[in-house]
Amino acid sequence: MTITVLVVDDEPIARHAIVRLLRDDAEVELVGECGDGATAAEAIRRHSPDLVFLDIQMPAMTGIEVVAAIGAGRMPATVFVTAYEQHAVHAFEINAVDYLVKPFSRDRFQLTLRRAKARLAPQGDPGGTSARVLQALDELRHRDDWLERIPVRVDEHVVLVDVDDIVWIRANRNTAQIHLANRTYELRETMTSLSERLNPRHFARVHRSAIVNVRRVKTIHPWFHGHHVVVMDTGQELRMSRYQHEAFLRLATTRGDVKSAR
Structure with missing residues (x-):
């Protein structure tokens, strides 16, 4: 099975690290990489990738806003990439959403990619992630109200x-x-x-x-x-x-x- 993948991250080092690891996998076809949310939303609509690695915190348009623009029900399978270990990871874990915390190891990346492939397999549950994504993002929206x-x-x-x-x-x-x-x-x-x-x-x-x-x-x-x-x-x-x-x-x-x- 070949899966098409889009990589979205405003940090070039993190984006290139994901791209480099993906290129080591013969079952993956990289359809593009984006450095901002607006370009990512356009690329998702144009390429309809099977899987997106999506950074949460980006200037101008965040990963959460990308999901909102596309619609969680129409989003491809998504691996969220985040630097927020404490709060975002909790939201993802309780809703069984795949994620990577930057910086990540090769082993952690491979584990996440295997999980994504399992969900994309014919016997997997590609459509079942939409509700979980919505729940996780809803928790993150509430967590944005930090003390000033x-x-x-x-x-x-x-x-x-x-x-x-x-x-x-x-x-x-x-x-x-x-x-x-x-x-x-x-x-x-x-x-x-x-x-x-x-x-x-x-x-x-x-x-x-x-x-x-x-x-x-x-x-x-x-x-x-x-x-x-x-x-x-x-x-x-x-x-x-x-x-x-x-x-x-x-x-x-x-x-x-x-x-x-x-």
């Missing part, structure tokens, strides 16, 4: 803290200490609850008691026994759990903002 400002009570008044001004957040029992460049606020909310309302593209957990603003990270230094130290642009140094290092580097290097010292 956090109301914090100070004495008898409320201060609205802009999340972009946050350097890092420290857990303190059932409260969260919000550290800005020049002062600290205390919020009566658990770290887990707060982290679920922060945009995972901008904030990452480096330790069970610390969340950092990725855009405020200056460097990441290796430390002892697989641990690392995160240095913020204010000079603050935070220890990173070795279990969080891989996930954090995935997020940071995708943004291209952080240098990891070796």
